Amino acid sequence: MSGYGCGGKNVRNNTMLCSTFAAMAIKPEHDYIAIEGNIGAGKSSLAEMLSKEFGAKLILEEFEDNSFLPKFYKDPKRFAFPLEMSFLAARFNQLKKQLTETDLFQKQIVSDYIFAKCQLFSKVNLEDDEYELYLKLFEIINQQLRIPDLLVYLHNPIEKLQWNIVNRGRSYEQNISPEYLQNLSETYHEYLYSNKNLRILYIDCSNIDFVNNSTHYKSLLNVICKSYTPGIHPISFLTE
DSSP states (O other), X not given: OOOOOOOOOOOOSSEEEOOTTOOOOSSOSOSEEEEEESTTSOHHHXXXXXXXXXXXXXXXXXXXXXXXXXXXXXXXXXXXXXXXXXXXXXXXXXXXXXXXXXXXXXXXXXXXXXXXXXXXHHHHHSOHHHHHHHHXXXXXXXXXXOOOSEEEEEEOOHHHHHHHHHHHTOGGGTTOOHHHHHHHHHHHHHHHHTOTTSEEEEEEOTTOOTTTOHHHHHHHHHHHTSOXXXXXXXXXXXXX
């Protein structure tokens, strides 16, 4: 599988040209920005970069502390329900604490996940009867959490996700199938297009490498810092 250095010249509809002259605003219009995407999309990397850029509070999902995760990848049917229940509790506790704490010096918040991630992954991982029970609990506690002012969704083709997963080297992720990633991608898309009351930036990352290419990052930063109305705002990039 080839690497992704974003040196291609692909042209897409509704595009925005990556340019060294892209305006770089360091103050976002929206106070609470959440990054989402499939496994290996670059959520944590972008959240860390934006937090540093804005001087914002950073909320990173604490998935590495979940002992059920490696077990789930080895035996999904057996460990799916305890995995999803443990994530539900952990994500709620973390977001409840972090989003209610006030900080006069950090008005902006950047997170690498949204609480609805619980619902999306459980829909893919659980049996129908388990999901029905899970959803009842999710809907009760979901109402207690603040909704992001802007949701940035990082869309990547499955091949690029697989390349990223291999390269970051988490042993328990190496056997994730392309079918599983495709199922998650479709579930995310269904969620995004059924929640148009949210402000959603749908970023096509097929041809960009915002981690290793500063021009791509600055162009992406410029897009994220703008003000948006509720709805889905698709953004693609041309690269030179």
